[in-house]
Amino acid sequence: ARVEDLKKAPSAQLNLVQCAGSMTYLAKQMEETFDIPFIKVSFFGVTDTSDSLMRIAYAVGDKDVIKRAKAFIEEEKNRVIPLLNKYKKNLEGKKAAIYVGGGFKAISLIRQFHEFGMNTVMVGTQTGSKDDYEVIQHLVDEDAVILDDANPAELEAFMKEMGADILVGGVKERPLAYKLGVAFCDHNHERKHPLAGYEGTLNFASEINLSMNSPVWEIIGGIKNV
Structure with a gap:
């Protein structure tokens, strides 16, 4: 990321922490300083990817986003699971x-x-x-x-x-x-x-x-x- 992009970080509404070991401390600091909530996510495997997408959608709190996330997950699972x-x-x-x-x-x-x-x-x-x-x-x-x-x-x-x-x-x-x-x-x-x-x-x-x-x-x- 460029410096100009990093300067925009305090305007975020949600932090996604994928590498918990290195980024949880920073996410907690941003939550305390800027009141930005964070959730831990993982996109490895069908189960964790689906769960993380839904948790993000619910964190956003928009009904349309939740609906689209559910539809996307269902579509991808129907495509991927038979191949797996x-x-x-x-x-x-x-x-x-x-x-x-x-x-x-x-x-x-x-x-x-x-x-x-x-x-x-x-x-x-x-x-x-x-x-x-x-x-x-x-x-x-x-x-x-x-x-x-x-x-x-x-x-x-x-x-x-x-x-x-x-x-x-x-x-x-x-x-x-x-x-x-x-x-x-x-x-x-x-x-x-x-x-x-x-x-x-x-x-x-x-x-x-x-x-x-x-x-x-x-x-x-x-x-x-x-």
């Missing part, structure tokens, strides 16, 4: 490991894997809060491993123990996954194609499917032979 179901048959029952920066993002990814019929067996964050971890604990199975600011040795040990089929993380975790013979998805905001929103959900499902079901993992033996 084609990937789901290849993904159901697979085990996912997550290691990302923020807890809010990890929560969305757990829900997204659930939409694919996958089980999150390991999840960790670098900046997650106590509240984030409480939500995570309720979303995963009792035997899932939950980590806070883990090191590579810990990630490796628990991925082996839990038999993860894919790791979703940042670029730093890619070598670790490949070392273990595990599929990897770089879930970074700097990606060239979107992983957020309804279209991004399709992109994510496609990438997970291609990465995890590549024949290369059978050729090299995968995590069980490491």
Whole structure:
């Protein structure tokens, strides 16, 4: 954003916080100083995208906006879900490991894997809060491993123990996954194609499917032979 654009920030009627770890403090300061309310949103996965759009519409408080949001969500779900179901048959029952920066993002990814019929067996964050971890604990199975600011040795040990089929993380975790013979998805905001929103959900499902079901993992033996 340009300086001139940033100067207009105090005139906003609502702040949307997507990266809770870095932006919640600023949103709270703007609420206290300029009386601008904020809501936390996530656009990863069909469920969270739909929920966030409706929460924004209700926060705006315009009946026409609410009506249009509902219509848009219904239209997109009718378009996207049948396409996701084609990937789901290849993904159901697979085990996912997550290691990302923020807890809010990890929560969305757990829900997204659930939409694919996958089980999150390991999840960790670098900046997650106590509240984030409480939500995570309720979303995963009792035997899932939950980590806070883990090191590579810990990630490796628990991925082996839990038999993860894919790791979703940042670029730093890619070598670790490949070392273990595990599929990897770089879930970074700097990606060239979107992983957020309804279209991004399709992109994510496609990438997970291609990465995890590549024949290369059978050729090299995968995590069980490491």
